[in-house]
Amino acid sequence: MTKTVDQSGISNQLANQAAGGAKKGPTIGDLFEQMKPAIAQAIPQHMTPERLLRIATTSIRTNPKLKVCTPESLLGAVMQCAQLGLEPSVLGHAYLVPYTNRKKDPNTGKVIATVEEAQFQIGYKGLLELARRTGQISSIVAHEVYENDLFEYEYGTGEKLRHVPADGERGTVTKYYAYAKFKDGGYSFLVMSKKDIEKHRDKFSKAKYGPWVDHFDEMAKKTVLKGLMKYMPISVEFAKAVSMDETTKREVSSDMSEVIDVTDWQPQENEEPRQEIGESAQ
Known part of the structure; x- marks a missing residue:
């Protein structure tokens, strides 16, 4: 059974950061540190929260496009890595992929807002690992x-x-x-x-x-x-794990599988696929 973890403090920090203002908001490292207890509860025995967060931090530092992604999506993607026991690294187990999501006016179809978000993707080797664990x-x-x-x-x-x-x-x-x-x-x-x-x-x-x-x-x-x-x-647990692939989360929870996936990889009917950061809007 998944333990309940109070995320209100992190949620408030994220809200304050999004609101901006004179005070400098928390860094992603600060938010990772606050998230560590929840990660410790979710992570398998073969990994440690410290190692996962160190690898995630390195991934973000080495990819400038991830640095401008929303903290919620980054934290959500890292929590998904924790729950599945996959490291977001060049080993091919998992990836943190930056995207620009464009919100369109339902009446005109014109882009009215953009937001940079991180998407969680299972790598080829990660998928093999999950299959073998069944x-x-x-x-x-x-x-x-x-x-x-x-x-x-x-x-x-x-x-x-x-x-x-x-x-x-x-x-x-x-x-x-x-x-x-x-x-x-x-x-x-x-x-x-x-x-x-x-x-x-x-x-x-x-x-x-x-x-x-x-x-x-x-x-x-x-x-x-x-x-x-x-x-x-395949088992229900494995199917659930695979369903987390190529998703983006906009909330933070100790059980990210319970957070609604609001930006699924597959585009809706008559809707263009999401474009990645750096790609010009047509």
Whole structure:
């Protein structure tokens, strides 16, 4: 059971910071320090609040675009890292990705306000880690397929999957696939073309920087893994963890999964995807 943690002090600090004024507001480091008790309650045993906050602080310091994100979204993203036991670092477990959300007038469709927010994203390696923790999977992998590789697959009653990497020059990547073997002896796999992966990226991200730019293969393998999970006998806890991926929070709570996700990654019908900071509005 999740313990109740009083966040009123942090909420007041955030409100004061947003209001501005003559007095200098608290730094993100100050807010992280106040958040430490809640993180300590949420974090798994293999991590410590000090390590997580140190890594998160480093991520923010090394990415200028994160420095202008709302404290609520940054704290929310870090709390999500804590709850899932994933570190927001170059290891590929999780990412803190800055975005500009544009609020539009429902009548005219014109942008009337903008706000910079941090989005929590699970990395490819983080998704593998979460899947393995379920205890239901004996093996799970995702790979690129190059044009010179021997690759055969078939769905249906005679389904098969065979991949033999080419020796020497392998050419360019043409496909990605994910494969999972379960402890009961069953298995499942999914294959996606590179074009399908690019369509997914273009639909949900207008990124000019971030994981899709810096780590395309990792994000592609994560995409096919998430597609595969629709056919996997995963636990409720794991499904809940995956649902936290690519979300932004605007409130702070000891249980971030109970905070409504107000900026889901998928755009609503007839609405343009959210643009990232630095991208000009059309």
